[in-house]
Amino acid sequence: MEKISGSESPSQASSARAAEQLHFTGRGGEYFGVWIVNLLLTIVTLGIYSPWAKVRRLQYFYRHTEVAGSSFDFHGSPIRILIGRVIALGMLIAYNLSVRLHSPLTFVTVAGLAVVMPWLLRNSFRFRLYNTSWRGTRFHFRGTVAGAYRVFLLNGFLTLITLYVMAPFMHQRLKAYQHDNSWFGRTRCSFHARAGQFYLIYLLLLAAIVVFAIVISVSGIGGALTALSQAQKHGMHPNPHAVFRALVILYGGLLLMGVSIGPAFHALITNLIWNNTRLGEHRIECSMSPFVLIWITLSNLLLVMLTLGLFIPWTKVRLAKFQLESARVLPASDLQEFVETEPETIGAVGEEAATAFDFDISL
Amino acid sequence: MLRADYFDGRSTRIRVVTLSVVGEDLVVTGEDIDFRVPFATVRVDERLGRAPRRLRLKDGTFCEVRDLDALDILLSLTAHRDGWVDRMQRHLQWVLFSIVVCVVLAVVAYKWGLPWAAAEGAHRLPPAIGKALSVQTLKILDGGILLPSKIAEERQQALSAEFHGLRLPEGGTSDSTLLFRGSPQLGANAFTLPDGTIIVLDDLITSIGDDQQTLAVLAHELGHAHGRHALQLLLQSSAVGAFWTLYIGDISHLLAVAPAAVVQARYSQALERQADDYGAALLLHNGMSPALLAGALKKLAEPHSGSSMEGYLLSHPSTDERMRHLRLLAASFKAK
Numbered sequence: 001m002e003k004i005s006g007s008e009s010p011s012q013a014s015s016a017r018a019a020e021q022l023h024f025t026g027r028g029g030e031y032f033g034v035w036i037v038n039l040l041l042t043i044v045t046l047g048i049y050s051p052w053a054k055v056r057r058l059q060y061f062y063r064h065t066e067v068a069g070s071s072f073d074f075h076g077s078p079i080r081i082l083i084g085r086v087i088a089l090g091m092l093i094a095y096n097l098s099v100r101l102h103s104p105l106t107f108v109t110v111a112g113l114a115v116v117m118p119w120l121l122r123n124s125f126r127f128r129l130y131n132t133s134w135r136g137t138r139f140h141f142r143g144t145v146a147g148a149y150r151v152f153l154l155n156g157f158l159t160l161i162t163l164y165v166m167a168p169f170m171h172q173r174l175k176a177y178q179h180d181n182s183w184f185g186r187t188r189c190s191f192h193a194r195a196g197q198f199y200l201i202y203l204l205l206l207a208a209i210v211v212f213a214i215v216i217s218v219s220g221i222g223g224a225l226t227a228l229s230q231a232q233k234h235g236m237h238p239n240p241h242a243v244f245r246a247l248v249i250l251y252g253g254l255l256l257m258g259v260s261i262g263p264a265f266h267a268l269i270t271n272l273i274w275n276n277t278r279l280g281e282h283r284i285e286c287s288m289s290p291f292v293l294i295w296i297t298l299s300n301l302l303l304v305m306l307t308l309g310l311f312i313p314w315t316k317v318r319l320a321k322f323q324l325e326s327a328r329v330l331p332a333s334d335l336q337e338f339v340e341t342e343p344e345t346i347g348a349v350g351e352e353a354a355t356a357f358d359f360d361i362s363l
Numbered sequence: 364m365l366r367a368d369y370f371d372g373r374s375t376r377i378r379v380v381t382l383s384v385v386g387e388d389l390v391v392t393g394e395d396i397d398f399r400v401p402f403a404t405v406r407v408d409e410r411l412g413r414a415p416r417r418l419r420l421k422d423g424t425f426c427e428v429r430d431l432d433a434l435d436i437l438l439s440l441t442a443h444r445d446g447w448v449d450r451m452q453r454h455l456q457w458v459l460f461s462i463v464v465c466v467v468l469a470v471v472a473y474k475w476g477l478p479w480a481a482a483e484g485a486h487r488l489p490p491a492i493g494k495a496l497s498v499q500t501l502k503i504l505d506g507g508i509l510l511p512s513k514i515a516e517e518r519q520q521a522l523s524a525e526f527h528g529l530r531l532p533e534g535g536t537s538d539s540t541l542l543f544r545g546s547p548q549l550g551a552n553a554f555t556l557p558d559g560t561i562i563v564l565d566d567l568i569t570s571i572g573d574d575q576q577t578l579a580v581l582a583h584e585l586g587h588a589h590g591r592h593a594l595q596l597l598l599q600s601s602a603v604g605a606f607w608t609l610y611i612g613d614i615s616h617l618l619a620v621a622p623a624a625v626v627q628a629r630y631s632q633a634l635e636r637q638a639d640d641y642g643a644a645l646l647l648h649n650g651m652s653p654a655l656l657a658g659a660l661k662k663l664a665e666p667h668s669g670s671s672m673e674g675y676l677l678s679h680p681s682t683d684e685r686m687r688h689l690r691l692l693a694a695s696f697k698a699k
Contacts, residue, residue, distance in 0.1 A: 030412035033452045040461040041448065043468055056411070056448075063414030070368070070377070070427070071415055135377065136370035136425060185375070310462070338375040 019285065019328040020335065024321040026064035028314030034060050035313040051081035061316075062132065065324055068335050075138075076131040084124070091116075114153065122148035129182060137340045143181035151177045168198035171269075179277050185340045193276035201272060205265045212261065216253035263297040264290040274327060281332035288326040296322055365433050367418070367426040369396060382418070382426060384440045389418070391426060402441045409449040410435075477599055478633070485594035490558065493594055497556035504562075505544075512543035512565050519543050522563075522574055526581050531589075532644045539588050541581070543568075551663055553580055557597065559588035571659050579646055579655035586641030592634045639685055643692045654693035657686045 038053035055078050062072040091113055098109035122143055129139040155170040172195040179191035267290040274286035300315035329335075369380040369391065380393030388399040406419040416434055418426045428434045438445075451457040512519065526541050539559040546552070551566040561584045563577070571577050587593065643653035664682045 025414075026412055033458045034411065036458055036461040036465060037448060037451045040465050043465065056409070059409075060411050060414070063411055070375075073417070135375040136372040137375050336374070336376045340373045 017331045017333075019330050020068045022324045022327045022329070023066045024061075024064055024317075024324040025066065026060060026317045026320065028317045031060055031317050032313040048082075051078035051085065054078070054081055061320055065320075067134070067329055068331075070135045073133045074131055075133065076127065080127065084127075087120070118148035118152040119145055121152060125178060134184070135338075137185040137338050140183040140185075141178075141181055142183060143177055147177050147181070168202040169195045171202075172198045175273055179273075184279055185338045187280040187338055189280075190278045191273075191276060192278070193272055197272055197276075198269075201265070201268045204268065205261065208261050208264070209257070212253070212257040216249070216257070259298055259301060260294045263293040267293040270323075279329075282335075283330040283332070284327060285330055286327045288323060292322065365428060365430065365437050367391075367428045369393060369426050370424060372423040372425070380426060382428070382437065384437055387441075389441075402443065405443075407438065407443055409446065410453065477602060478595070481595045481598040481602065482590070484598050485591040488594060493558040493591070496594075496597070497558040497560050500556055501542075501560070501562075508548055509544040509546050509562070512545050514543055514565055514568055518568075518574070522568075522577065522581075525574070525578055529578075529582065529585070529645060529649055531585070532641070532648045533589075537585055537588070539585060553584050555584045555587040555593055557591070557593040559591075561585070561588065567663075571662050573658070575651070576655050576659035576662070579642065579651070579653075580659050582645045583638050583642035583656055585645060586638030587634070589641055590634065590637055592638065595634070635685065636688070639689060640692075643689060647692075652693045653689045657689035657693065660686050660689070 034056060038049070038056055041049040042053050055074065055076055058074040058076065062074040065072050094109050095113060098106040122141075122145060125143065126141040129141040132139045151170075151174050155166070155173050159166045159170045172193060175193070176191045179189050182189040267288040271286045271288055274284045277284050296319055300311075300319065303311045304315055365382040367380050367382050369378040370376075371378075378393055378396060380391050380396055383390045383392075384402065385399065387401055387403065389402045389405055390399045391397070400420055404421050408416045408419070410416055410431060413431065415427045415429045416431060418428065420426075451461070523541050527536060529536060531537055537559075539555075539561050542560060542562045543565070544562055545565040549564055549566075551564065551570045553561065553563040553567050555561050561581060563581065563584075567580065568574070568577050571580070639656065642656055646653050646655060660682050664686075
């Protein structure tokens with residue numbers, strides 16, 4: 001670490017600073033109380049309370065996440081989240097209806113959604129960052145609308161026509177758009193991962209899927225063949241139990257694949273993204289072990305099923321703790337020096353003032 | 364006196380201050396900081412777990428307090444009262460109460476709410492949707508698992524004629540279409556599509572032998588058509604799937620499918636019973652005995668009565684109980 005800061009900027013070599021580990025201090029038992037009470041209120045109000053529940057949930061996690069002795073905070077307004085959800089729901093319904101009923105309207109609706117989607121997503125990034133703060137200084141997202149159209153529409157289109165060969169590239173562009181345009185106060189973030197590094201991880205993912213598919217089809221087809229040959233020997237129809245067994249192997253394998261390849265990929269790509277993100281001169285280091293993440297995901301899944309969901313708060317806390325605590329900030333200088341943007345520049349640039357259209361569309 | 368970190372909202376610099384309450388005011392003192400504000404203008408964060416609580420001042424600055432118990436003592440000197448949701452989240456009895464209510468609501472919704480809503484929905488959906496779904500389903504089945512029937516043409520016509528001649532308990536005759544198909548995979552089976560079309564498979568007709576009993580099975584299937592059970596099951600499984608995706612969706616989407624299948628199996632027993640009752644009523648209405656249906660079930664339950672018998676009964680569980688119920692209905696009919 002000293003080597004990094006030394007080679008990077010010699011002027012700061014003298015002031016090599018200790019890495020600031022992220023800490024998550026939440027506890028499952030405490031979070032359970034927050035979770036169940038807000039779940040009840042959401043059910044009783046037929047979902048109308050859910051934005052308030054979401055804000056409280058996010059506040060629980062943000063406020064228990066600490067770096068350099070201070071915690072983060074979330075300031076989002078539940079009303080804006082409610083508006084976002086109504087819009088998202090409306091779009092979902094419009095999309096579903098138009099896809100089922102084939103008419104000229106279908107094309108209009110789908111095209112209309114494609115046109116507003118990048119704008120909505122960009123506003124939703126802005127909402128999320130603007131409402132996140134650390135030591136009273138807020139984050140900001142300054143990605144342009146044009147940038148959003150390039151990232152979502154143009155690259156999305158390229159990904160589709162190249163049959164997903166460009167998916168890793170698109171992912172890299174998306175993250176560059178998000179991280180290069182993120183600010184903490186007056187300090188800008190930058191993103192340095194190259195598309196080639198994304199391709200490498202996607203190739204690993206592809207290899208894992210191919211290996212799994214071969215293993216599963218061999219075992220599944222093997223089982224089915226055994227069942228068929230046994231059945232033919234006895235001059236009967238295929239034994240349903242053997243067929244069933246083959247199906248269980250097949251679907252069990254698929255399930256295992258879904259829950260283990262996903263987390264492994266997530267760990268690798270998250271490490272890549274954060275190791276290549278800088279906040280001004282400050283570096284970030286993320287070393288999430290794919291194996292531990294697979295273990296946590298699988299055991300969480302099992303515990304949630306065995307308790308019919310009552311264990312969910314503990315699993316969320318456990319997952320957040322593991323993910324957050326695998327990250328560190330490597331400060332290049334004093335973390336006390338961040339300065340919030342002046343309120344007047346906000347007005348002049350007309351960005352944060354325009355938050356009237358900012359809402360969180362994630363359900 | 365309470366220690367806190369003061370932030371001016373313009374930089375990330377920490378300034379250590381002490382807080383105290385004097386009269387109606389909050390007093391903040393520290394290195395080059397010394398001011399007092401009316402406590403009524405201070406917004407205090409909820410107490411969430413062990414997270415630091417912030418006292419937000421009107422000018423956008425705030426004090427961050429880590430000693431939560433000491434803060435509670437300070438707050439008790441003021442007019443501040445924690446919100447009711449805030450208090451509920453921290454009190455064991457309210458947490459337990461929430462668990463109980465959530466579980467009860469979940470059970471009620473699962474046991475009564477969902478079947479009721481799905482049945483209502485199935486009856487309210489425009490017939491065109493059921494029709495479209497059935498055409499689609501039949502196309503898929505005919506392209507794969509179903510083969511043309513090998514039952515003699517005259518026997519098919521005779522069964523069809525009797526089927527269409529059945530007078531429904533609610534009056535009139537059925538407008539359900541009856542289709543004959545063969546399928547080695549599905550064996551002795553009969554099923555109803557969302558628009559009420561009934562498909563009867565060759566193995567069922569041959570293994571029952573007696574066409575009066577086959578007609579009784581068709582009466583049972585008319586019960587499914589009358590209750591729109593196929594649509595109801597479809598709606599139920601979609602709703603359960605959607606619920607699980609929302610509930611544990613971020614853990615695994617694949618897993619969300621499994622509970623739908625379990626629910627399906629459980630609900631279908633209640634629907635079979637409904638279809639049996641309707642079938643029995645229909646048979647009685649046409650001067651036939653519900654014992655015919657019981658007899659058909661018995662034949663289908665016999666293990667060595669020809670080719671793969673499991674089909675119909677696998678999709679129609681707890682045969683013994685159903686036969687007992689039907690015989691009871693038949694006996695009460697004779698007693699009259």
